[in-house]
Amino acid sequence: MLSNPAIPFLDLGRINAPHQVRIRAAVERVVASGWYVLGPEVAAFEEAFARYVGVSHCIGVANGLEALTLVLKAWAFPAGSEVIVPSNAYIASVLAITQAGLIPVLVEPDPRTYTLDPARLNAVLTPNTRAILPVHLYGRVTNMAPLLAFAEKYDLRVLEDAAQAHGATYLSKQAGAWGHAAGFSFYPTKNLGALGDAGAITTNDAQLAAQLRMWRNYGSAQKYHNDVPGHNSRLDELQAAILSEKLPFLNHENARRRQIARRYVAELTLPGLMLPPADAIEQDVWHLFVIRHPQRDAFRDYLRAQGIGTDVHYPVPPHRQVAYAGQWPADAFPIADLLHQQVVSLPLNPAMTDDDVSRVIAVVNGFAA
Numbered sequence: 001m002l003s004n005p006a007i008p009f010l011d012l013g014r015i016n017a018p019h020q021v022r023i024r025a026a027v028e029r030v031v032a033s034g035w036y037v038l039g040p041e042v043a044a045f046e047e048a049f050a051r052y053v054g055v056s057h058c059i060g061v062a063n064g065l066e067a068l069t070l071v072l073k074a075w076a077f078p079a080g081s082e083v084i085v086p087s088n089a090y091i092a093s094v095l096a097i098t099q100a101g102l103i104p105v106l107v108e109p110d111p112r113t114y115t116l117d118p119a120r121l122n123a124v125l126t127p128n129t130r131a132i133l134p135v136h137l138y139g140r141v142t143n144m145a146p147l148l149a150f151a152e153k154y155d156l157r158v159l160e161d162a163a164q165a166h167g168a169t170y171l172s173k174q175a176g177a178w179g180h181a182a183g184f185s186f187y188p189t190k191n192l193g194a195l196g197d198a199g200a201i202t203t204n205d206a207q208l209a210a211q212l213r214m215w216r217n218y219g220s221a222q223k224y225h226n227d228v229p230g231h232n233s234r235l236d237e238l239q240a241a242i243l244s245e246k247l248p249f250l251n252h253e254n255a256r257r258r259q260i261a262r263r264y265v266a267e268l269t270l271p272g273l274m275l276p277p278a279d280a281i282e283q284d285v286w287h288l289f290v291i292r293h294p295q296r297d298a299f300r301d302y303l304r305a306q307g308i309g310t311d312v313h314y315p316v317p318p319h320r321q322v323a324y325a326g327q328w329p330a331d332a333f334p335i336a337d338l339l340h341q342q343v344v345s346l347p348l349n350p351a352m353t354d355d356d357v358s359r360v361i362a363v364v365n366g367f368a369a
Helices: 013-035 041-055 064-074 091-099 120-125 146-153 206-215 235-266 296-305 332-340 354-365
Strands: 057-061 083-084 105-109 130-132 157-161 179-186 201-204 220-222 288-294 343-346
Touching: 013 041, 013 235, 041 057, 041 105, 041 201, 057 064, 057 206, 064 091, 064 157, 064 179, 064 201, 064 206, 083 091, 091 105, 105 120, 120 146, 130 146, 130 343, 146 157, 201 206, 206 220, 206 288, 235 288, 332 343
Parallel strands: 083 105, 083 130, 130 157, 157 179
Antiparallel strands: 057 201, 179 201, 288 343
């Protein structure tokens, strides 16, 4: 029997507890207003989040997948167009490309940072390449400077997948402000999480923003008049109100994540354990603290027995998913395969106490391979 209480990988009730009074007030405000779709709460959140990211426009949508898909559709690339995307991303990044009728071209990540490796872009460039979709995985912004230089050289659009990077920076600029557009998810587990599905698009392109406001609302800028075959993909008033209440605390909560990450990087000393790089601790928002171990399953079993929850982000890479069977050779992406066999995520969230962190460190360091 465990002598200490278990530390779950994630406890959303505990994470949201400090916001409960404000969340309840927001819900009551929306219910009393009688306006539940595309009203003042959405407009207020869009303005606040655009200002936070440092862009001119924010368009609230139903979820992060829709955010990426709608941008790719609005760009109206010709049939057969290709979009470069990391081979180790969550499948949503690839789904957005195929749901927009485009062809995903997978490129291997930097095995140190887990983000797209700009040095590999030239090898997959073809006359059909139209865009790059970098994924700011686990809370770290992709190495954007060389990626943007490549995109500018070949006249490619850049769509950031910033679903895991709320508040992350690179060269003092926020995730979501680098590309031609960016997609965010506010799924409850994210650093800025709603109490259900929610998403947003950020951009400095006024024309694109206007298109996207139509695309999310049946392709309609005027009620009952439809200019394009759009989607029903609207951020609802309740989620927008909740996000508005939580947004002012995002930087504080990200700072707590960095405190925990600093301790993990400094104090996790288990031989054979591969830690994330420490060169971007103050820019990364540590949505996930992902380590690697060659005996991952045994390592997770040990942690579970000691009451430490873990998760794997992600166990199956996109090219091995049944949904894309036959699209790529099984052995085409060895780096992605290796990462997905070894990665494991440790508990890291702003609700953790210093004692929680100390216990995770002690238990991890006690693993006997």
